[in-house]
Amino acid sequence: MLSPLKGKTMLLSDNAAATHAPQLTYKGRWTAYDIRDDFPILSQQVHGKPLVYLDSTASSQKPNAVIDAMNVYYRTYHANVHRGVYRISEEATAAMEKARVKIARFINARQSKQVIFTNSTTGSINLVAYSWGYANIHAGDLIVLTEMEHHSNLVPWQLLAQRSGARLEFIPVTDDGLLRLDVYEQLLQQQPKLVAFTHMSNVLGTINPAQQMIAQAHAVGALVLLDAAQSVPHLPLDVQTLDVDFLAFSGHKMLGPTGIGVLYGKRDLLEAMPPFMGGGDMIRTVQLRQSSWNDLPWKFEAGTPAIAEAIGLGAAVDYLNALGMEQVRQHEQEMTTYAMAQLQAIAGLTIYGPSPAQRGGVISFTLDDIHPHDLASILDQETGVAIRAGHHCAQPLMERYELAATARASFYVYTVKEDIDTLVQGLKKAQKIFAL
Numbered sequence: 279m280l281s282p283l284k285g286k287t288m289l290l291s292d293n294a295a296a297t298h299a300p301q302l303t304y305k306g307r308w309t310a311y312d313i314r315d316d317f318p319i320l321s322q323q324v325h326g327k328p329l330v331y332l333d334s335t336a337s338s339q340k341p342n343a344v345i346d347a348m349n350v351y352y353r354t355y356h357a358n359v360h361r362g363v364y365r366i367s368e369e370a371t372a373a374m375e376k377a378r379v380k381i382a383r384f385i386n387a388r389q390s391k392q393v394i395f396t397n398s399t400t401g402s403i404n405l406v407a408y409s410w411g412y413a414n415i416h417a418g419d420l421i422v423l424t425e426m427e428h429h430s431n432l433v434p435w436q437l438l439a440q441r442s443g444a445r446l447e448f449i450p451v452t453d454d455g456l457l458r459l460d461v462y463e464q465l466l467q468q469q470p471k472l473v474a475f476t477h478m479s480n481v482l483g484t485i486n487p488a489q490q491m492i493a494q495a496h497a498v499g500a501l502v503l504l505d506a507a508q509s510v511p512h513l514p515l516d517v518q519t520l521d522v523d524f525l526a527f528s529g530h531k532m533l534g535p536t537g538i539g540v541l542y543g544k545r546d547l548l549e550a551m552p553p554f555m556g557g558g559d560m561i562r563t564v565q566l567r568q569s570s571w572n573d574l575p576w577k578f579e580a581g582t583p584a585i586a587e588a589i590g591l592g593a594a595v596d597y598l599n600a601l602g603m604e605q606v607r608q609h610e611q612e613m614t615t616y617a618m619a620q621l622q623a624i625a626g627l628t629i630y631g632p633s634p635a636q637r638g639g640v641i642s643f644t645l646d647d648i649h650p651h652d653l654a655s656i657l658d659q660e661t662g663v664a665i666r667a668g669h670h671c672a673q674p675l676m677e678r679y680e681l682a683a684t685a686r687a688s689f690y691v692y693t694v695k696e697d698i699d700t701l702v703q704g705l706k707k708a709q710k711i712f713a714l
């Protein structure tokens with residue numbers, strides 16, 4: 279079967295195509311084998327062996343469509359945006375704003391002005407913690423988080439609590455890696471101002487029941503920030519159905535480039551928030567002692583933005599749309615179910631987190647008492663398998679399970695069963711090496 283985007287690659291010199299590329303829709307079914315050729319890095323070798331990339335939770339690989347879209351911009355119409363009255367600056371502005379529209383549609387935002395470009399999920403969460411937090415959080419206010427947060431949805435709230443005198447409380451995690459929703463209900467009775475939690479854990483893979491949790495928070499008057507760094511790339515997601523107040527995600531985890539992220543927010547909230555960073559582009563008028571602010575979304579986009587990266591992220595969204603997010607989720611579930619069965623068959627291997635039905639394509643595990651860093655090094659050198667080892671920027675969660683570190687394999691659209699088989703062979707090899 280043909281790759282969904284094959285034959286649709288843009289010509290490097292065709293500015294018009296770059297700026298007005300059609301929305302791609304791919305109707306048929308695909309398999310990972312069909313699309314692997316779109317990802318040039320997957321034909322690389324490491325230590326003389328084919329690269330087996332199992333660390334997409336940290337950062338996904340990029341298809342040619344994304345790399346080409348950025349190349350086209352740099353090679354044929356690079357200029358700064360929102361200021362030039364000449365042709366290529368207008369083209370760059372149009373391409374960047376078109377990417378914003380694509381992203382808004384991808385998450386079903388009502389208006390593209392609700393999509394603010396930041397540098398990452400981390401940047402998006404900090405924007406809310408500083409701007410909304412500064413204006414709305416006061417001494418004694420409660421912010422509810424969970425024990426399974428990535429540091430980027432934890433430390434900004436700690437800083438806000440230290441600045442404002444607010445309190446932080448945490449929804450605990452069960453032994454199976456699920457949130458204690460009974461404790462959540464109790465915490466809601468204390469009427470928090472904000473609930474901030476991850477849609478999908480980057481360690482356990484747990485997919486949290488976001489829609490229900492958001493409705494419960496709203497019922498007591500709390501706003502909700504959803505850390506969607508791991509969900510937007512892997513699941514169909516609709517901000518209007520979720521009724522979420524703020525949503526944060528990163529381009530580099532969804533086939534797009536590094537250096538670009540998104541903050542989605544409800545319009546009335548964003549309109550009421552003060553700017554986070556000051557500088558060019560975010561102002562309407564500037565006097566020596568005071569200024570007025572630009573409209574959304576630019577009020578929050580001070581300075582020259584990541585133009586190529588925004589265009590690249592737009593191309594990534596086209597690619598994911600062509601694959602279909604339902605099928606992306608289905609493929610990852612197949613890989614996860616297969617991998618869990620294979621890994622569970624290895625004596626001495628422990629998997630953390632819930633069943634495949636309740637998780638995304640992420641599996642954290644330990645093997646005997648081999649240190650996860652040693653495991654990752656052996657896998658890299660002996661088999662060309664790239665996995666993550668460590669605390670995964672979730673130290674409190676590691677403490678909850680009394681672990682210093684885990685090994686973690688994660689999957690995406692290009693993962694094939696053979697990748698998982700190579701991982702399993704590598705783990706058995708590591709066991710042999712350590713048994714000596």
Ligand code: 7TS
Nearest residue numbers: 335336398399400428430476480507528
């Ligand atoms: N939230 C979650 C749930 C994440 O998984 C990550 C990154 C972030 C926030 C931060 O994203 P960033 O793009 O701002 O860095 N997670 C990981 C990971 O699991 N390994 O490396 C980065």
